[in-house]
Amino acid sequence: MKSIGFAGTAKNTGKTTALTAVAGEATRAGLRLALTSIGMDGEAKDNVTGLPKPRVYVPAGALVATAIPFEAGAPPTATPAVLATLELLSVTPFRSPLGPIAIYRVLHPGLTVLAGPLVAAELRLVLDSLRAEGTDLALVDGAVNRLAPLSVVDQMVLSTGAARDESVQVILDEARALAFLFNLPGAEDGGRRGGVGWGEGAAPLPVAELPGPAVLTDETAAADLAAFLTAAPPPVSRRRPFRLVFPSLVGARALRALAAYLVESHMAPGEMVFPSAAALAVAGPAPDTVAALLRLKAAGWRVFLSSAVRLSAITTSPYRPTYDHRGRYYLAGHMADAEYASLVDELGRRTGCPVFDVVRSGPAGLFQRLTQV
Amino acid sequence: MTQPYSTVNPSYLADRPRRVLLVPLDPVHDIGLKVIRRALNAAGHQTMLLPPDRTLEEVVRAASEYRPEFTLIGRTVGYGTAELLGRLADMMEAAGLRPATKLVIGGMAVRDGLAAELGFDACFGPGTTPEMVLLYIDGKSPRPLSGTAAGQAPPRRRDLTAGFGYQFRHExxxxxxxxxxxxxxxxxxxxxxxxxxxxxxxxxxxxxxxxxxxxxxxxxxxxxxxxxxxxxxxxxxxxxxxxxxxxxxxxxxxxxxxxxxxxxxxxxxxxxxxxxxxxxxxxxxxxxxxxxxxxxxxxxxxxxxxxxxxxxxxxxxxxxxxxxxxxxxxxxxxxxxxxxxxxxxxxxxxxxxxxxxxxxxxxxxxxxxxxxxxxxxxxxxxxxxxxxxxxxxxxxxxxxxxxxxxxxxxxxxxxxxxxxxxxxxxxxxxxxxxxxxxxxxxxxxxxxxxxxxxxxxxxxxxxxxxxxxxxxxxxxxxxxxxxxxxxxxxxxxxxxxxxxxxxxxxxxxxxxxxxxxxxxxxxxxxxxxxxxxxxxxxxxxxxxxxxxxxxxxxxxxxxxxxxxxxxxxxMVAGVEDVLTRVARVGVLPEAIYAGLLGSPEEGVYPGRAGRGTVKARSR
Known part of the structure; x- marks a missing residue:
């Protein structure tokens, strides 16, 4: 089974649209499909803006892991005729605020609501259950800008676009940084074993793992690391390369402080292992995190991820809700065509990742890309 | 977040003390969390209330040091804050604090669907009382409940007649x-x-x-x-x-x-x-x-x-x-x-x-x-x-x-x-x-x-x-x-x-x-x-x-x-007058036919269903 997560940089950037596009193509390709979400998707209206949201249509035979297969108070269009008919297969031990999460099989195709596991540990076990049911392809819808729960999928699709920020530069900088983080190499053994090291012909390096879950902060990161290294037993030493393993979150400012300390103290460059791209991406502006990592790399440090999820594609959308302060309501809107075309071009160029707009160009290209990777 | 007038049963005690971190993730407002904190403390829980307007990093750092079993976030939700709260949920998870700490959000605009979307375990929206939070913290209910009855024995049915002697005060x-x-x-x-x-x-x-x-x-x-x-x-x-x-x-x-x-x-x-x-x-x-x-x-x-x-x-x-x-x-x-x-x-x-x-x-x-x-x-x-x-x-x-x-x-x-x-x-x-x-x-x-x-x-x-x-x-x-x-x-x-x-x-x-x-x-x-x-x-x-x-x-x-x-x-005088005339007639059915308890002029007529079915009881 292959699992694909659909993450976004903000609400309304097109995660669910991309997921449903891929689901449709997977159905046409005859794949046994499963769908879930780390948030809530498929409801008629956005929980914050009240604007219409893309619905989730599930084909017959697909599996759905959700706490709420149908939205309470669904609008008149969601009559029973267009709602999916579901058969309960099992109830997982996990809960969402909407209730216990269960796995259903779709008997008759139609609309459903996805509200699945909230955290990575639970998502991993739900994916295991879906695999055991014979699923070929599991699609996991993201939520808002959340990344951490998706660290257990095989591939990632990142959605960004006009809803992220009014500034094209902000959108581009963030996407480039995220692509950098998600494309950091993985450590096959999780990075903790040491011994043979990483990279062909690399010498084994001693391992220094910070106790977790420690949260390094900008004020104390350098001092904490210095104290840790001083107390670390041999063969970890400032004079020879070692592998530094971070078990937890490292904030962008803390990483900048660490980079400064490590580079300016002329320590022998070794290797760093971070838990996941998400752990790097969520603790501050991703471009700032990447800037710190680039400084380390420039000084000779190599950076790995304990758990790497490949970013396979980026999707974009010109959709941009705006808030009317006088009327106190949200209005649907779109980025201007020329500006949007420029954004799409630049995204591809700066991230090195294929970019798709499944609404304007159709889903085939994205699906083909995901099945080829 | 909470209704400040809600009161907590002073005898309520937690099943076991829990560590609860309260975070007013808001530039100013923390009154709702203060009310809840008071109730939690009174019930025997251990709490820490952060000052308002902390950064996400500061919140996560506090959580990593305090190691709460529950982290209660108070926040007004508008466009843009969803991303902020989603980021907090991500940071808590990336910091290895989840799922050991339940992440809970409260606020006037918060609903279950939004909480699920943001990655929170539970939410407390408008109308929340401290009792609801206490019950949730104590695991009395899988989800926040409104009211004091949840997780406890249902209230006994009242006897509406208790304490009444049925003496006529008007002789x-x-x-x-x-x-x-x-x-x-x-x-x-x-x-x-x-x-x-x-x-x-x-x-x-x-x-x-x-x-x-x-x-x-x-x-x-x-x-x-x-x-x-x-x-x-x-x-x-x-x-x-x-x-x-x-x-x-x-x-x-x-x-x-x-x-x-x-x-x-x-x-x-x-x-x-x-x-x-x-x-x-x-x-x-x-x-x-x-x-x-x-x-x-x-x-x-x-x-x-x-x-x-x-x-x-x-x-x-x-x-x-x-x-x-x-x-x-x-x-x-x-x-x-x-x-x-x-x-x-x-x-x-x-x-x-x-x-x-x-x-x-x-x-x-x-x-x-x-x-x-x-x-x-x-x-x-x-x-x-x-x-x-x-x-x-x-x-x-x-x-x-x-x-x-x-x-x-x-x-x-x-x-x-x-x-x-x-x-x-x-x-x-x-x-x-x-x-x-x-x-x-x-x-x-x-x-x-x-x-x-x-x-x-x-x-x-x-x-x-x-x-x-x-x-x-x-x-x-x-x-x-x-x-x-x-x-x-x-x-x-x-x-x-x-x-x-x-x-x-x-x-x-x-x-x-x-x-x-x-x-x-x-x-x-x-x-x-x-x-x-x-x-x-x-x-x-x-x-x-x-x-x-x-x-x-x-x-x-x-x-x-x-x-x-x-x-x-x-009315009292009227009742006495009517009953005086009814008593003269003798029994109620006759009084009703006589119009003493409501006359055709007043719009009522004796019913007819079951007419002729009464008979003397055989001895």
């Missing part, structure tokens, strides 16, 4: 009522009717199933053709059908009842208990209505039966659904609805008019009803039951009610037909005196309504308070008995506008609360104008409105004008 009226009661009871004791005999047969069938066959045959001989035919052919009577097995499954003990998620509505000191009426025709739908009103704070429900059943001799059997309003009284239907009412809701089955009142009380008692409804005067007026028949039947019904410990209300709905309040009260008090003489525990149910009497007389030209208050004041001057305005309150004040209807109902309920009565029955917002099925939403309208009205008035009081005192005195 003259007491003597007159006793006179009428004793004369009427003596008259009724020597008579019987098919309704009385069917009840006796039914009791024999229930007491001795081995002999049920013969008694069932005798029972059917006393029934009208539709009931007899249905029993013979084992088919459902006209306009009814049996529930399917699938439908029945929803009335099983496991599925018919869900524990209340909030405390029942009431004013100060736990009074009044709020009743609502159901009777969709289908027990399944009734059960759904009961579930809904329980969750919105009803303390009791009233079973409404179809009008045709009141004119038909005999009761059918089985789980029956009726295609029109009113749910058929059968033992099976009643037992299913008792399950739906559960251990917490007071449940009343009406037996105040019709040809089956003794048997209805009997079945209600067997099914586990808490209350019934009996009134000879109202039941005999306005297209009701023939007065002699109803009096004989009511005698038996009150006897069953006393034997099985069922208090019964005595309502004055004949006011809606045009009977003046004092005359209706006189009929009520005569019935009450009969009930007390038989060992029963009656409840006075004056009507809070915009009746024809006040429409013509102008007593409500200025306000709805004085005349309704006068009724309660008058009854309290006369007798020490529980009062339960109904049924429902606000009759003829409500319009098809649901807001107006809800407000009017709520204000009448608030008046009842301010008068310190034991219970009140309220209508749905669409009850008078539904033109068909009453909707659940309209039921919840008035329950919500009543809750707000109770909250608004609290322990303060509505101050009636001097007119209320004057009208109360006039």
């Amino acid at each position: 003259a009226i007491g003597e007159l009522a006793h006179t009428v009661a004793s004369q009427t009871l003596s008259w009724a004791a020597g008579r019987t009717s098919p309704g009385v005999e069917r009840a006796e047969l039914r009791r024999a069938i229930l007491d001795d199933p081995a002999q049920a066959g013969r008694n069932r045959e005798l029972y059917l001989e006393l029934c009208d053709e539709p009931v007899r035919l249905a029993a013979k052919e084992k088919s459902a009577p006209e306009h009814t059908r049996y529930l399917t097995a699938h439908e029945e499954s929803f009335l099983s003990p496991e599925r018919a009842y869900a524990a209340p998620e909030r405390s029942p509505l009431s004013g100060p000191e736990g009074k009044p208990t709020v009743f609502v009426q159901y009777g969709t025709g289908c027990p399944l739908m009734d059960a759904a209505h009961i579930q809904a009103v329980r969750q919105w704070g009803a303390g009791g429900v009233v079973h409404f039966d179809p009008s045709w059943a009141a004119r038909t001799e005999g009761l059918p059997s089985g789980l029956l659904s009726h295609e029109h309003d009113g749910t058929v009284v059968t033992l099976e239907n009643l037992q299913a609805l008792r399950r739906a009412a559960g251990p917490d809701l007071l449940w009343q089955v009406r037996a105040h008019r019709g040809l089956n009142t003794p048997e209805t009380v009997l079945l209600a008692a067997v099914a586990g009803a808490d209350l019934t409804k009996i009134n000879i005067a109202y039941g005999s007026l306005g297209a009701g039951t023939e007065p002699s028949r109803l009096t004989v039947d009511a005698y038996a019904a009150m006897t069953y009610a006393a034997r099985y410990g069922l208090p019964f209300d005595v309502v004055t709905n004949e006011e809606l037909s045009g009977v003046p309040a004092h005359k209706a009260m006189a009929g009520m008090l005569a019935t009450v005196a009969m009930g007390v003489a038989l060992g029963g525990r009656p409840v006075l149910q004056p009507l809070f309504c915009y009746s024809p009497e006040v429409m013509l007389g102008g007593q409500m030209a200025d306000n709805y308070v004085d005349f309704n208050a006068a009724k309660v004041m008058a009854l309290r001057q006369i007798i020490d008995a529980p009062i339960w305005p109904g049924a429902p309150v606000g009759f003829l004040t409500q319009t098809e506008d649901r807001v107006q209807s809800s407000v009017s109902t709520a204000l009448h309920a608030a008046l009842a609360a301010c008068l310190g009565v034991e219970a009140v029955t309220i209508a749905s917002a669409d009850e008078a104008y539904s033109g068909g099925a009453i909707t659940a939403a309209a039921r919840l309208d008035t329950l919500t409105a009543a809750a707000e009205a109770f909250r608004f008035f609290g322990q303060s009081r509505i101050e009636p004008t001097a007119a209320a005192t004057r009208w109360a005195s006039e």
Whole structure:
């Protein structure tokens, strides 16, 4: 089974649209499909803006892991005729605020609501259950800008676009940084074993793992690391390369402080292992995190991820809700065509990742890309 | 986030102390979390409240140091803050703090769906009280609940008659009522009717199933053709059908009842208990209505039966659904609805008019009803039951009610037909005196309504308070008995506008609360104008409105004008005058025929159903 997560940089950037596009193509390709979400998707209206949201249509035979297969108070269009008919297969031990999460099989195709596991540990076990049911392809819808729960999928699709920020530069900088983080190499053994090291012909390096879950902060990161290294037993030493393993979150400012300390103290460059791209991406502006990592790399440090999820594609959308302060309501809107075309071009160029707009160009290209990777 | 007026039971203690981090992720506001923190500390939990306006990094760092089992975030949600909160959930997870700490969000704009989207385990939206948070922290409920009842034993059903001695405070009226009661009871004791005999047969069938066959045959001989035919052919009577097995499954003990998620509505000191009426025709739908009103704070429900059943001799059997309003009284239907009412809701089955009142009380008692409804005067007026028949039947019904410990209300709905309040009260008090003489525990149910009497007389030209208050004041001057305005309150004040209807109902309920009565029955917002099925939403309208009205008035009081005192005195005098004339006539049926408890000029006529069916009891 292959699992694909659909993450976004903000609400309304097109995660669910991309997921449903891929689901449709997977159905046409005859794949046994499963769908879930780390948030809530498929409801008629956005929980914050009240604007219409893309619905989730599930084909017959697909599996759905959700706490709420149908939205309470669904609008008149969601009559029973267009709602999916579901058969309960099992109830997982996990809960969402909407209730216990269960796995259903779709008997008759139609609309459903996805509200699945909230955290990575639970998502991993739900994916295991879906695999055991014979699923070929599991699609996991993201939520808002959340990344951490998706660290257990095989591939990632990142959605960004006009809803992220009014500034094209902000959108581009963030996407480039995220692509950098998600494309950091993985450590096959999780990075903790040491011994043979990483990279062909690399010498084994001693391992220094910070106790977790420690949260390094900008004020104390350098001092904490210095104290840790001083107390670390041999063969970890400032004079020879070692592998530094971070078990937890490292904030962008803390990483900048660490980079400064490590580079300016002329320590022998070794290797760093971070838990996941998400752990790097969520603790501050991703471009700032990447800037710190680039400084380390420039000084000779190599950076790995304990758990790497490949970013396979980026999707974009010109959709941009705006808030009317006088009327106190949200209005649907779109980025201007020329500006949007420029954004799409630049995204591809700066991230090195294929970019798709499944609404304007159709889903085939994205699906083909995901099945080829 | 929280309602600051909510109070926590000071004796509440946590099952075990938990570490709770409270985070006002907001530039300024932290009052909601402060209220919750106070409750958590009082319950024995360990808490840490961060100052407002911390960065996400600071919050995560605090959590990593404090290692809370619960992290409560307070935040107003708008566009852009969703990303902020989603990022916090991500950081907590990436920092390795999840799922060891439950992440909880509260705020005015927060709903379950949004919480799920943001990656939070639970949410507390508008209307949250500290009790809800305490219960959640203690794992008493898998999700936040509104109210104190969740996770605890459902509240006990109140005895509305507790503490009342039924002494007549007005001696003259007491003597007159006793006179009428004793004369009427003596008259009724020597008579019987098919309704009385069917009840006796039914009791024999229930007491001795081995002999049920013969008694069932005798029972059917006393029934009208539709009931007899249905029993013979084992088919459902006209306009009814049996529930399917699938439908029945929803009335099983496991599925018919869900524990209340909030405390029942009431004013100060736990009074009044709020009743609502159901009777969709289908027990399944009734059960759904009961579930809904329980969750919105009803303390009791009233079973409404179809009008045709009141004119038909005999009761059918089985789980029956009726295609029109009113749910058929059968033992099976009643037992299913008792399950739906559960251990917490007071449940009343009406037996105040019709040809089956003794048997209805009997079945209600067997099914586990808490209350019934009996009134000879109202039941005999306005297209009701023939007065002699109803009096004989009511005698038996009150006897069953006393034997099985069922208090019964005595309502004055004949006011809606045009009977003046004092005359209706006189009929009520005569019935009450009969009930007390038989060992029963009656409840006075004056009507809070915009009746024809006040429409013509102008007593409500200025306000709805004085005349309704006068009724309660008058009854309290006369007798020490529980009062339960109904049924429902606000009759003829409500319009098809649901807001107006809800407000009017709520204000009448608030008046009842301010008068310190034991219970009140309220209508749905669409009850008078539904033109068909009453909707659940309209039921919840008035329950919500009543809750707000109770909250608004609290322990303060509505101050009636001097007119209320004057009208109360006039009512007392009027009751004495009417009962004097009734006592002269002798027994209630004759008084009703004489128009003493409501005349044709006032718009009422003695009922005809069951005419000629009363006979002398064989010795």
